[in-house]
Amino acid sequence: MRKLAQLQDKTSSKITGKVGVSRKHESADKHVTGKALYIDDRPQMANQLFAAIGQTTIAHGLVKSMDLSKVKVAPGVVDVLIATDVPGHLDIGPVFKGDPVLVLDKVEFMGQALFAVAATSHEAAVKAAKLAIVEYEEIEPVLSVKEALSKQNFVRPPHTQKRGDAVSAINASKHILEGKLKIGGQEHFYLESQISSAEPTEDGGMMIYSSSQHPSEVQKLVAEVLGISFNKVVVDMRRMGGGFGGKETQAAPWACIAALLANKTGRCVKLRLNRVDDMTLTGKRHPFENDYKVGFDEQGLIKGIEFNINGNCGYSPDLSDAIVDRAMFHSDNAYFLENAHVVGNRCKTNTVSHTAYRGFGGPQGMISIEGVMDDIARKVDKDPLEIRKLNLYGQNDRNITHYGQTVEHNILPMMINKLENDCEYQKRRTEITQFNKINTFLKKGIALTPVKFGISFTVQHLNQAGALIHLYTDGSIQLNHGGTEMGQGLNTKIAQVVAQEFQVDIDNIIVCSTRTDKVPNTSPTAASSGTDLNGKAAQNAAIILKNRLIEFTCEHFSVEQNDVIFSDNQVHISNVKQLSFAELVQLAYMNRISLSSTGFYKTPKIYYDRDKANGRPFFYFANGVACSEVVIDTLTGEYKVARVDVLHDVGDSLNPAIDLGQIEGAFVQGMGWLTTEELIWNEKGRLVSNNPATYKIPAIADMPEVFNVELLQNEPNAEATIYNSKAVGEPPFMLAISVWSALRDAVSSVSDYKASPILNTPATPERVLMAVQQMKSL
Template identity: 45%
Template sequence: MSKSAYHDSGRSYVTGDAEYIDDRPLVQGEVFVDVFYSPVAHGKIRSLDVSACLAMPEVLAVYTHKDLKHNLWGSIFHDQVFLAEDRVQFVGEPIAVIAATKRDVFHTAKSKIKLEIEELEPTLDLQKAIDTKFFIGPLRTIQRGDADAALKAAVHKLKGDIEIAGQEHFYLESQASIAYPKEDDQIEIHSSSQHPTEVQHLVAEALGLRHHQVVCVVKRMGGAFGGKESQAAPFAVFAALVAQKLKRPARVILTKDDDMIMTGKRNPFKNFFEVAFDNSGKITALKAELFSDGGAYADLSTAIMERAMLHLDNAYFIPNFKVAGQVCKTHTPPNTAFRGFGGPKGVATIESIIEDIAVFLKKDSLEIRKINTYQKDQTTPYGQKIEDNVLPQLFADIEKQTQYKQWRKDIETHNSGNHSTYRGLSVTAVKFGISFTTRFLNQGSALVNVHMDGSIQVSTGATEMGQGVNIKIAQVVAECFSIPIDDVKVMTTSTEKIPNTSATAASSGSDINCQAALTAAQTIRERIAKVAKAVLSRPKEWRISPKRMAW
């Protein structure tokens, strides 16, 4: 841990040797899989005719929801279907799965499917969903003090809203899975997924199998950013369905266009606020309503909303605080996890409010931030005590070390004499909560194998997506055993070795899995130490020659 280490796959990334899902060589009898999806945002399916598609010699089969044993899933609420039944709720919603011997026939094959849909009026706008109360899940609230009373007694008040749009993940490797049928009705899935356990469980349930009949393997992902925490699972189900039915390996690799059409994005938010403050800029009350666009199904949006609410205070003590959060439904792809998982929406809202207060009072926004920053032993609106608080000192140090005040004067001078370019300056803090708010998910396990030559293999539930979690785990284990890092190999993640894992998400993958590996390594090291002590305490003539020992 005292020495930096190169990313364990850095060289293979550069040379092209790093293996992703579609780099796996084709095997005997392998077939290709694609998805026929809805061309409309909302409608009732009146008829589906796949006969012309099946007549193509390259097309082996077309499967619908009727071919699945179980067609309902969801990471929090089980409200989403794998394959549409009698209605569709977003453009890109899967309706049928096509298996073919060649990839290049899918465009033609999908064009031959005759789909009759009675189009219904879609809700595509977040504001419309708010106005019509088109919601997913219950209203959530966090409250401290009496925000309404404090607003009535306020010296100053401001009211407004902030809209924050969503973003596409644009991971370089699209959603991808390969399913291999094994003996005794087993399925082995290789998936580009942050959550191999969820893939394992959903494949088993959709196909009518037990969990122990399915193994999910994740070597690495070509990017994910939250977009493969939940939404990799349906595509694994589609590959597994074909593999089970045809008894042949099946590969589904989405094109980037199809991936962007079919999968969800970062949740757009529209947040309304009313804030009370005094002449110094100290906030006395904040009342806010947060609305997010969840898309057509819940996915992870309710948890994302909770995290946005938990970050609305950001780095600032607000004595009277009331926030309500509501996920809205629209006829768009179900939105999902994205870096920050809702936290940035809460942070951006309060930081925008602070800028508004600064403009209203004609003060520097840094002064507003400093006067409201959490102090020692204060608590958040959700009851967490702020410990080891260095925020006030950080603000002071940054202001001094950057010569902030002089910088501010220089910018004002520039802006007063320049009408073509304007400059700005702001200093903000971020209080970001790592780990899962569903606390039982904050657990991990590890398997550490020490071989006779002293080399070590480590398996955990962490999934590598370029962030370097594997090299961190290797560093921890190497440090524990006092051996070179090259003597430690972190193995491919597999539910066969490490079951019932949490997703690699919530900025917790390294903490959880490094600690699990360390706990396992320390246990083995203690056992080795006991054996070594027993051996070395024997009479000299009974000892094994050091030349025959491997450490």
């Protein structure tokens, strides 16, 4: 069951697709009929070539020799690219150096791109890439966080956030607990694998079609590897078949390699990674190994806490500095930590470089503090929900985070109480406790957990966006913005914003491909900021044009500004005249009024002083609460998620249907991260969970039997966001932590709730069974 709580129509407007009304995804019909065009659907160009990657076969070492003679004479092969063929920059690190587009001499992980092949077919290129004969001098790889910490092997220096005196507060506490948690990574498993197509242009430049969340970065890096100016590279991105962060930085290497081969051969080149190659060559959600020491009183109120947040970054920095920072920012989740000391380590290992993933480190910070809440509850013999509520942010001096940001407009206590009542938590808790007393083998668990997620890029300069709007003389509107559509409904929401501003039907508006020659220097579509930033930029462009039309109308018809009203596809001009929107645009054109405008937006108020580890890195917080109920089989470790209730805060929703879809999808994806999706590397550093047969994402049968989702009503964003909405892409992902806590609750019942089990993630049936055995042995 889902609760589709639509916003009330606050006007009498009859326009379709206005803000606040559920509207289906603008490409929904194309998706289900197969008419939606992706890069691999584009018609082949004349003499087009296809590329494949030659991969390293060791995790760490030096290339001593490389014989590509068999590769070059393989059927269909036209050319081969190696590192020394790159005319410009070899390193394409997005923020910090460390990511060579092709290996020059040093190998950092098994499967790293060593060379590339261009052939007359995809199959020919893939077969040829396997014919290389390479000799290595192997070096012992670092494959664990523990080893990286012992060797102080980091991709970036550690960072510390602190408030008060955590050590003294812990030592003075009535109770002290210590614990560790291993948190597994996660494969993005987007339906469309990494793909790019490169077409040489007549001016020595390159036209790139890339499945990328960050077209401007692709533009920059392609230009740099080719050694040409940015203005000679145009990147076009119509839609992605999923991204989830995996195409924020790691779409760029394949665009660069396709462009290098196109430049070398003078022919169009397409590079599409097969699924196994994609999983081998691209980064994942960072695995973390966190530990804590906490002091608390008899009631369970935290007095002091120490966290070590240890991210497994893989071989290069990529975005790991910001990702581990965000894990540190969210190590408090919804709780006031009066005395806190949080250390974030960026551990370097010889695996693929891990990268952005929905939540961007936030989930790995939040789950640890939620585990602490459960552990405290068992120690003081209380319901974990009681401990959570006791430690929530409050008012006055209990609303400042450990990094100095004030938690304003704190609605989480209200949301928790509402969901607790709506889902009958207390009644079900009593029933579950009784069930567990009389059932020997099946045990139930329940948990209600909150989410407080900061919205903004924590790197300040990324919090900006641009847009471009053209009005045509038939009244139709063409909209370009800097965000990318990866299935999340961004284009639909931004079209609704423009429709609202002009008071026209959304069918009048076409959202075009994201292109670097239309909106330059864009930020990635990430950090849940796509609508916040690009919606505001599009609104700004629309307001500029609307004001221009109003100014013209006032002059042309000799009326005042207040006499010009846009409504229901019409423009009402006092008592003088009524024109259709199209008629007004045509009239403005005939009078030589500009009908095109750019728009721009930058997020206010945000800053973070890294040296002082203090500031306001987030414009606002999005909130959510979830209650999950599970049942486990203590003989096998198997389990089922029986029921989930979600109450989520999206401010004033721009599109309730799309927001509900995002919440449901995020929850199930988060559930997969915490229960079934297990990444495994062998002792040599080879990824063995590299295909759908060895890596299990959630399927329809894994959905909760009862799944209630409700949008919080009548709580607009207190900050001046686009129509007072809130971001919805990432925050719901962490609601799935309630499933993990519910599993721990069920396992804890084996000890009559006297002990808190160790349950590393993903909490597979095997791990659940081991946790049950641990409880039985106490």
